Amino acid sequence: xxxxxxxxxxxxxxxxxxxxxxxxxxxxxxxxxxxxxxxxxxxxxxxxxxxxxxxxxxxxxxxxxxxxxxxxxxxxxxxxxxxxxxxxxxxxxxxxxxxxxxxxxxxxxxxxxxxxxxxxxxxxxxxxxxxxxxxxxxxxxxxxxxxxxxxxxxxxxxxxxxxxxxxxxxxxxxxxxxxxxxxxxxxxxxxxxxxxxxxxxxxxxxxxxxxxxxxxxxxxxxxxxxxxxxxxxxxxxxxxxxxxxxxxxxxxxxxxxxxxxxxxxxxxxxxxxxxxxxxxxxxxxxxxx
Numbered sequence: 184x185x186x187x188x189x190x191x192x193x194x195x196x197x198x199x200x201x202x203x204x205x206x207x208x209x210x211x212x213x214x215x216x217x218x219x220x221x222x223x224x225x226x227x228x229x230x231x232x233x234x235x236x237x238x239x240x241x242x243x244x245x246x247x248x249x250x251x252x253x254x255x256x257x258x259x260x261x262x263x264x265x266x267x268x269x270x271x272x273x274x275x276x277x278x279x280x281x282x283x284x285x286x287x288x289x290x291x292x293x294x295x296x297x298x299x300x301x302x303x304x305x306x307x308x309x310x311x312x313x314x315x316x317x318x319x320x321x322x323x324x325x326x327x328x329x330x331x332x333x334x335x336x337x338x339x340x341x342x343x344x345x346x347x348x349x350x351x352x353x354x355x356x357x358x359x360x361x362x363x364x365x366x367x368x369x370x371x372x373x374x375x376x377x378x379x380x381x382x383x384x385x386x387x388x389x390x391x392x393x394x395x396x397x398x399x400x401x402x403x404x405x406x407x408x409x410x411x412x413x414x415x416x417x418x419x420x421x422x423x424x425x426x427x428x429x430x431x432x433x434x435x436x437x438x439x440x441x442x443x444x445x446x447x448x449x450x451x452x453x454x455x456x457x458x459x460x461x462x463x464x465x466x467x468x469x470x471x472x
Contacts, residue, residue, distance in 0.1 A: 184222050191234045201233050203323040207345025209233050213257055214291035217300050254352040256295025275310040275361040282365055295349045301341045308404040309380035309396035310363040316354045322347040335403035359384030360463050364455045375399045376443040377451040381459035390414045400435035400448050407431040419464035428457035
């Protein structure tokens with residue numbers, strides 16, 4: 184690991200000034216569960232690191248005046264799994280966090296780190312996007328908010344510009360029920376081979392709105408819009424669900440790698456989508472890998 188300059192700003196303006204000064208060349212660290220591994224392996228060799236762990240505006244889980252749930256970028260995965268606000272209104276998000284890594288790593292790994300790493304298999308992305316979450320981004324020049332769905336640009340690439348920092352994730356009040364299913368060789372300590380998040384809002388036995396998000400089967404988290412459209416206004420019979428699951432499997436664009444073939448991933452998208460939609464249509468809890 185090469186030598187680097189290390190800064191620990193005490194305030195958000197100080198941190199943003201440092202990022203602006205280095206014009207995109209500095210790397211941000213919080214929990215460090217990804218960046219430190221990259222640095223030790225030589226995949227990342229930053230000359231400057233800005234440690235944001237002490238920035239209070241990036242911390243905490245709270246309800247806003249508008250009724251949204253605010254997740255500070257420094258919220259840990261462990262906090263997600265234990266927050267009454269998350270568990271009560273967004274259990275699929277807590278469920279996703281609970282199956283990531285180990286309890287020790289969850290104590291350090293952060294929401295912001297998981298999302299800003301922009302891995303196609305990031306577990307938090309599908310359930311958050313299914314809930315129409317948005318990313319609150321700040322810089323020395325101001326702030327902006329974008330749909331989390333637009334935050335991911337490619338493997339390892341996010342919508343953050345030079346000098347910008349993810350401050351928080353905002354989730355609107357819950358509509359309908361949602362689940363997240365992760366398929367991996369092991370229940371814990373493994374990257375998803377396929378991840379599926381689904382959300383359904385039902386009225387009079389029919390689907391009013393649907394969201395289906397697929398992870399690890401495209402360069403970015405993928406919204407299966409054609410599968411969603413196949414559910415709109417429909418009674419969720421077994422045939423309707425099976426058809427939507429088939430469409431979702433056709434919409435994804437997986438690759439072959441050491442963790443699974445493209446064929447297998449595509450097949451599992453169909454299986455997991457069907458399971459998720461069936462559980463939601465029957466209002467049943469679902470606890471699966």
